[in-house]
Amino acid sequence: MAAVWFITGVSSGLGTEIALQALSSNQRVIGTVRSRTKAASQVSTIENKGGRILELDVTDAAACPAVFKKAESLYGQINVLVNNAGYSLLGAVEDLGDEEARTQMETNFFGPHRLIRAALPGFRARKSGTIVNITSVAGIDGLPSCGLYAASKFALEGLSESLARETAPFNINVLIVEPGAFRTNFLSAIALPNKPHTEDYKTVKAVFDKFSTMAGQQPGDPAKAAARIFEAVSGQGMAGHLKGKVLRMPLGDDCVERFEVKIKSMGEDLENVTEVARSTSF
Template sequence: MPTVWFITGASNGFGLLLSLRALKAGHNVIATMRNKTKAAQAAKSIEDAGGKVLELDLTEPQASIAKKVQDAEAIYGKIDVLVNNAGYSLLGPIELFTEKEANLQIQTNLFGPLYTIQAALPGMRARRSGTIVNVSSVAGQDGLPTCGLYAASKFALEGLSESLSREVAEFGISVLIVEPGGFRTNFLAAMVVNEKGLGKNNEYQGTQVHKTMKMFEDYNGKQQGDPEKAAERILGAVTGEGQGGQVKGKVLRLPLGKDAFDRITKKVDKVKKDLETTQSVACSTDI
């Protein structure tokens, strides 16, 4: 029986490409997007390739998300691979984010995936098999200026994924965290800038926040990552076939892109240096 994939955020980018690649490989795919009408071309391409398309907004209440996942599960009688890909990035100084902006960022990037996971797990646990793929970001390891809330949402998703991997391993369920760097999708074009900008009196003008926001603007369309190759590697890491297949079952995290690999390496080196520097202090506090 073909593997059944449930992929969120399939209106563009990784979600769309992974849906089409999985269908091409002979899998069954249920892809979701917030609005099928607005994403009519993407929906048609998935359906023409044999996939199913459902509407799902990750800011919906928990019960609504659970019902839609259960409805999707009923189509083929199971969900083998859950891919939490939907999400967005909010940019701005941490000081100036509004309550509404903070809630929407965390709801979309953390609570939405949490609720899809909760809905898909009973079936996976009953079958003693399944894979949960949570698409994080290099920002889930290394938070830049302007990315405070986005990084917070992805750090949280990675923490959730770490715990989840330890909770469900005995049920034959695996977890994979995908950490992309810069890929030539519409991700940067779709980034949301905080409504208060750089402050009432431009307090953050000329600061690292301002410079980093400008960097993202200039980087759009110049990313080095090939999204089709990324989709191929994710598919391989899940199925054990093709490029990426060699890491199946061996890793919790899958960084994608040399930029992501380099940034995460530097972050790990810094954490290691902090540990070495604080070892005597840290170990001096036991009773």
Template sequence: MSQVWFITGASSGFGLDLALLALSAGHKVIGTVRSATKAADAVAAIREKGGEVVELDVTKADTIAGVVEKANALYGGVDILVNNAGYSLLGAVEDMKEEEVRLQMETNFFGPLRLIRTFLPTLRARGNATIVNFSSIAGQDAQPTCGLYAASKFALEGLSEALAREVAPFNIHVLIVEPGAFRTNFLHAVQKTEAPLSEPYIGGPVDVTLQKFDEFRGKQRGDPAKAVRTVFEVVSGTGEAGVLKGKVLRLPLGPDCIQRIGTKLDKFNADLEATRKFALATDI
């Protein structure tokens, strides 16, 4: 069954790949880019397959309603909202400027939140709808340098957990996608703090991790095409992974993601057991 997809961040990476795959499968797609001029190749690729493209900067709150209204008018509504647009701010938390922090949260959290709230009346009316929020392994396991990026994704995951319970009665599913390291342009697009790494952090975990990111760029093991295929199958209920449609809240992607989540769960359970006696002794 053909559905209407609204995909943010369709200028490159997962967003563009997902848009093209959905179009190839016979779905209708509205992709968003911040600048149609700068993303001319992506715009042409989407339109050549029959998709639509609209300009959207998710940080500009006053434009959201107009873009949503335009999107709904194109095909009479949207069935699948994909919040994919985002970027990573890297550096020591202490070195981050207020405006850098705010832009990170505006892009990765408040933008998706605004789109969700604005699209929900249409999604509710259509039923059998899906909200896909692209998080990251950083949304489960925060590494040095990724403090604010992880914070934005932790926030998105918390929102998604509550949202999934709130909209379930309307036959709306929520899916959190948690990619590990995939060979997209993501690491090429990361932004480091404007201020250089301050002296106390030189040679420490932040410095070491920043260097690893630089060395890792372009060498990620993950195949973006395979990741996007899995996301598409889970959302559309087709293919091998289609059996998961509506049955899972989280979709971790990549062996590194599975390993890091497993390690975190082990640590979480260890903390739970270590504190159990004290936690159970706090009732009145």
């Protein structure tokens, strides 16, 4: 029986590709967009392949459970929830205001949390289901300028770790997907703070300059990333052996390299501080 996928943010990039990959593998897909009109091309492509589209703004607390319930009614159940919708707010931490911070967290963290809560009763009742949370390499390694974006992704990763342990007895799988730089419109859609950039933060300016030269030149192929994600969820193909075996799925050479540097740095910190850490017990 074909699995039913509920995928947020299918209006572009990785969300579109995951939807198309699932549809090409004879799965049923319900995708969400904030506006059918603004995403008319992607909506048409997905619907022409047999997918269904619902409108959803994940920052709307009341809409999330209502739209998920509507999605469940279309095919009787949802088997895979993919929390993909999100955006990046970049700027020095000092330059980012409260309202901007709230909007970033509402989209990248609270939205997924709402949909996870909506999905879990059905998943628990059937003792099966998969939750895929698309975070980022920024979810394990925060660069200058990415403070709030990284915070939102770190938060989703922390929630996912606990969630995976809570839901394991119900045969519910949780997969954290951490893409590096993939050739989507991600960099062209970056949001900047309302406050002008504080010039003292040269490291932030350097990252902005790097991102501006990378747009359209990212090494990652989003169609290949979508294929690996589908395989890890479905248990088929190259990444099929990962189904239910891994919590984190880094994607891209750059992500693997930053993972390795982060692990090395954390190991060095632990080695340096172990004696001090162990000196604090009664």
